[in-house]
Every structure is written in C-alpha cells, then in structure tokens.
Amino acid sequence: MLYLVITMAVILVVAGVVVLYAAYPHRGEKIPAAPWLGDAMTRTVDALPTVAPEETEERSMDFHR
Numbered sequence: 001m002l003y004l005v006i007t008m009a010v011i012l013v014v015a016g017v018v019v020l021y022a023a024y025p026h027r028g029e030k031i032p033a034a035p036w037l038g039d040a041m042t043r044t045v046d047a048l049p050t051v052a053p054e055e056t057e058e059r060s061m062d063f064h065r
C-alpha cells in the first residue's frame with residue numbers, strides 16, 4: 001500500500017512539472033512565483049538531445065500518378 005501511495009505521489013509531481021513547463025517556460029514566459037524554476041526547466045530542456053524535424057517535399061493530392 002505504501003508503494004502505491006509513493007508511486008502515485010511521484011506521478012502527480014511529474015505531471016505537475018510537465019503542466020507547469022507547458023504553461024509558462026515553453027511559451028517563453030516566466031513562472032510568477034518562482035522564476036528560478038522556469039530558468040532551470042529551460043536549461044534542462046535545452047540540454048536534452050532532440051530530433052530535428054525531417055524536411056519533406058510538398059506533394060500534390062494527385063493519386064493518379
């Protein structure tokens with residue numbers, strides 16, 4: 001039972017951090033109550049490796065080729 005409570009608490013904390021990041025730093029705004037937290041989140045996200053989007057050529061919707 002204790003394992004379940006700890007697991008759920010960790011899940012809620014992670015979900016809260018994701019929502020907080022999406023609400024403020026991802027949009028380029030400062031977190032009102034803790035601007036240092038937004039700066040730390042931004043640095044962390046900038047340090048993570050990302051996959052560059054593929055460049056696709058635009059194709060017409062012509063299915064009779």
